[in-house]
Amino acid sequence: MSSPRLINVSRAARLVGVSRGTLQKQIQDGEIASFEGKVDLDALSQAYPQVELEDNQVLEKIEDIIEKAMHRARGDKLRKLLTPDLGTLAARVASLSKELSRIKKQNNMLIELVGKTRVALTDLAAKPDNGDALRKLGSNLEQALLQPVVDAESDQLAIRDTILRIMAAQVHLIPSGHDFFVEGNTTILEAGLGAGFAMDYGCSNGNCGKCKAKLISGEVKKIRQHDYVIPEAEKNQGYILSCSNTAISDIVLEAKEADSVNEIPLQKISARVKKIDKVNNQLAVLNLRTPRTNRLRFFAGQTATLSGIGIDPAEYHIASCPCDDMNLQFHIYRDASIPFAEHVFHGIQASESITVEGPHGNFILDDTIQRPILFLAFDTGFAPIKSLIEHAMTLDANEFQHLYWLYQTGDKPYLHNQARAWSDAFDNFRYSPIKYETTNADGIRAGLQHLTADYPELDGFDIYACGPSPAIEQVTDFMRAQGVPENQLLLELL
Numbered sequence: 001m002s003s004p005r006l007i008n009v010s011r012a013a014r015l016v017g018v019s020r021g022t023l024q025k026q027i028q029d030g031e032i033a034s035f036e037g038k039v040d041l042d043a044l045s046q047a048y049p050q051v052e053l054e055d056n057q058v059l060e061k062i063e064d065i066i067e068k069a070m071h072r073a074r075g076d077k078l079r080k081l082l083t084p085d086l087g088t089l090a091a092r093v094a095s096l097s098k099e100l101s102r103i104k105k106q107n108n109m110l111i112e113l114v115g116k117t118r119v120a121l122t123d124l125a126a127k128p129d130n131g132d133a134l135r136k137l138g139s140n141l142e143q144a145l146l147q148p149v150v151d152a153e154s155d156q157l158a159i160r161d162t163i164l165r166i167m168a169a170q171v172h173l174i175p176s177g178h179d180f181f182v183e184g185n186t187t188i189l190e191a192g193l194g195a196g197f198a199m200d201y202g203c204s205n206g207n208c209g210k211c212k213a214k215l216i217s218g219e220v221k222k223i224r225q226h227d228y229v230i231p232e233a234e235k236n237q238g239y240i241l242s243c244s245n246t247a248i249s250d251i252v253l254e255a256k257e258a259d260s261v262n263e264i265p266l267q268k269i270s271a272r273v274k275k276i277d278k279v280n281n282q283l284a285v286l287n288l289r290t291p292r293t294n295r296l297r298f299f300a301g302q303t304a305t306l307s308g309i310g311i312d313p314a315e316y317h318i319a320s321c322p323c324d325d326m327n328l329q330f331h332i333y334r335d336a337s338i339p340f341a342e343h344v345f346h347g348i349q350a351s352e353s354i355t356v357e358g359p360h361g362n363f364i365l366d367d368t369i370q371r372p373i374l375f376l377a378f379d380t381g382f383a384p385i386k387s388l389i390e391h392a393m394t395l396d397a398n399e400f401q402h403l404y405w406l407y408q409t410g411d412k413p414y415l416h417n418q419a420r421a422w423s424d425a426f427d428n429f430r431y432s433p434i435k436y437e438t439t440n441a442d443g444i445r446a447g448l449q450h451l452t453a454d455y456p457e458l459d460g461f462d463i464y465a466c467g468p469s470p471a472i473e474q475v476t477d478f479m480r481a482q483g484v485p486e487n488q489l490l491l492e493l494l
């Protein structure tokens with residue numbers, strides 16, 4: 001019997017074009033066999049017989065998902081980013097060729113070993129006692145060697161795997177166990193942040209040394225010069241700067257990652273106004289862009305204070321994903337008592353400098369839990385929920401998410417098309433806009449009844465809700481009455 005060809009779950013999910021959460025669920029349900037957290041290519045092929053090598057839809061879907069989740073713009077710049085340069089491509093092919101040559105050598109050694117064993121068995125069979133049994137064993141060995149190599153269905157997946165390995169190398173971080181892929185000409189740090197992991201970094205430009213990490217196995221290639229000098233002793237131990245290197249082969253990297261809000265330092269940066277979308281005369285979506293070498297590190301769901309020259313700071317939820325740390329979004333509700341909000345509606349200029357300080361707050365995603373998630377946004381409580389959803393999509397780890405957006409004004413919520421686009425693009429995401437007419441307890445409770453109509457048992461979900469105080473009080477009472485455990489209820493006040 002041949003030994004199983006095992007690949008890890010992230011690579012398997014990518015290969016057949018489903019989310020990691022979906023594949024995890026199939027493994028948990030016993031639909032696909034796994035061995036020490038890895039998936040057998042043959043078992044995967046049986047579960048996904050429709051995946052053909054020539055079927056480009058899967059690859060397109062993968063790119064589409066990545067692109068949509070990260071809100072990257074289409075165009076030449078993107079294509080350039082996603083296509084590895086010739087040097088990187090050549091190094092990846094060389095690395096795979098080395099692996100192929102090693103496997104061929106191993107194969108030849110096995111053939112030689114079987115041949116020698118057969119000769120030894122023939123000699124033994126010439127002796128009187130165990131002749132028949134040994135002759136049979138020898139002939140079985142010979143038969144086995146003469147068996148033609150038949151292409152198995154799973155070879156389609158193995159070939160696809162090789163193609164994907166040329167296009168992208170996989171990084172396995174320790175001690176966290178997180179996996180991600182490095183595509184095109186991106187650095188390991190950019191790819192890790194883009195995949196939703198809170199890797200340690202400072203300047204992202206080769207100056208501070210904060211992204212230093214230890215290469216345990218595999219090959220990397222320096223694609224950016226750096227001024228920071230890694231001490232010789234550390235260099236000899238395999239330390240590299242993740243902001244200046246890309247991965248050539250699959251690598252294992254020992255790297256620091258923040259796993260609590262206390263591990264991300266408070267920062268003060270000067271960003272520029274990139275775009276303001278006035279949704280109506282009460283609400284504006286403010287997009288800021290940070291300098292390349294001074295980005296904001298934060299967890300999805302956190303807040304930051306914004307101020308301008310001579311304008312007092314005001315605190316807002318960050319509505320964008322930490323995976324895109326140069327582009328920050330805030331949803332600003334007009335309020336005459338808040339000078340910054342008034343400034344956004346009167347007189348803010350394109351490219352104006354805005355001081356951003358933060359991050360603050362504990363309303364963050366627990367990415368170690370794989371329960372399905374219900375998100376509840378009340379009006380502009382959508383801002384941190386949007387950040388959490390984008391982060392969860394980037395992590396690709398949750399089996400299912402459903403957004404309920406309760407809104408009071410207009411025909412639909414203010415970023416309705418955005419939420420609908422998510423539900424169109426992702427099989428495991430649902431969206432329900434719900435109008436609630438009154439802000440009193442009855443009105444809010446009537447809105448919440450939609451959840452129990454869809455899911456009579458809510459205690460199997462993690463529930464993230466953000467809204468004004470009366471709404472959050474009602475959510476708390478409602479969820480307690482439904483038997484949702486306290487640790488599965490994550491609430492944030494607007």
Ligand code: FES
Binds near residue numbers: 204244
């Ligand atoms: S982040 Fe500063 S050197 Fe890499």
